[in-house]
Structure formats: structure tokens, C-alpha cells
Amino acid sequence: MHVHKNDMVLVVSGNSRGKSGKVLRVIPDREKLLVEGVNIRKRHTKPTQSIPAGGILEREQPIHASNVMVICPxxxxxxxxxxxxxxxxxxxxxxxxxxxxxxxxx
Ligand SMILES: [Zn+2]
Known part of the structure; x- marks a missing residue:
């Protein structure tokens, strides 16, 4: 993979085009990445033990590695x-x- 964890990347295609952020996780076998603040989906959750109030969880969803360019440090x-x-x-x-x-x- 041309992208590593903790890289800064710029999203160059897809819904999140133009956003940039830090790579939180790389999923090499699916060639996907979790990028901080990019492709956030809201999930409505029922109350659980860890989140007793339930509510809306915002979490990054993986994007394909081919949609990003590494920002050169x-x-x-x-x-x-x-x-x-x-x-x-x-x-x-x-x-x-x-x-x-x-x-x-x-
Ligand atoms: Zn450079």
C-alpha cells in the first residue's frame, strides 16, 4: 500500500473529495483506510451498557486507498x-x- 498509518492524506475522488486528514487505520487486504474526519456516517444506536443513553454515534467509514493521495511531509x-x-x-x-x-x- 502506498498509504501508511498516521500519514496525512488528501481525498481526490469520491464523496469526500477535497477533504484531508490523518490515516487512523489501514486495512491492507481490502485496500481501504480510515481517515480522521472523512466519510463520517451517523449511526443511531440503541442504549447499551457503554452508551446508556443510546443516540447518534459518528464514526468514520473506510474509503478506498485509490481515492487518496499522500500529503508529503x-x-x-x-x-x-x-x-x-x-x-x-x-x-x-x-x-x-x-x-x-x-x-x-x-
Ligand atoms: Zn514532497
């Missing part, structure tokens, strides 16, 4: 990413993402 632009393999501090090869806007790895 270096240049702050929503950019396509490429990949580079570099030797990390331990000498082990590490796959890094490369911003196609500013060419920085992150």
Missing part, C-alpha cells in the same frame, strides 16, 4: 509517490517512499 503537497530501496542504518534494505513533487524520501 517534506513539501506539504498531495503528491504521487514512487519507491526507492535504500540501505538503512542497520544495513538492511528499506523501502522508502519518494515524493514525485519534491523528490524527498520519507
Amino acid at each position: 517534506k513539501c506539504n503537497n498531495a503528491s504521487p509517490v514512487g519507491y526507492a530501496t535504500v540501505a538503512g542504518v542497520t544495513g538492511r534494505k528499506q523501502k522508502m517512499r519518494v515524493c514525485k513533487n519534491c523528490n524527498e524520501m520519507f
Whole structure:
């Protein structure tokens, strides 16, 4: 997946287009993401033990990873990413993402 947990992303298509937020969770086998504040659905719930009053719960619903672009932490632009393999501090090869806007790895 080109998107990781805690990335900032911009939604570029779908109902939430134009919104941005932090990735709360990645669901790799479905290629979906939970993004903070994006695609919120209201759910009416009956009273339960944890929510004795019941009421309306607002929760993010997953969106497809192809609908977002990662916001590059270096240049702050929503950019396509490429990949580079570099030797990390331990000498082990590490796959890094490369911003196609500013060419920085992150
Ligand atoms: Zn960048």
C-alpha cells in the first residue's frame, strides 16, 4: 500500500473529495483506510451498557486507498509517490517512499 498509518492524506475522488486528514487505520487486504474526519456516517444506536443513553454515534467509514493521495511531509503537497530501496542504518534494505513533487524520501 502506498498509504501508511498516521500519514496525512488528501481525498481526490469520491464523496469526500477535497477533504484531508490523518490515516487512523489501514486495512491492507481490502485496500481501504480510515481517515480522521472523512466519510463520517451517523449511526443511531440503541442504549447499551457503554452508551446508556443510546443516540447518534459518528464514526468514520473506510474509503478506498485509490481515492487518496499522500500529503508529503517534506513539501506539504498531495503528491504521487514512487519507491526507492535504500540501505538503512542497520544495513538492511528499506523501502522508502519518494515524493514525485519534491523528490524527498520519507
Ligand atoms: Zn514532497
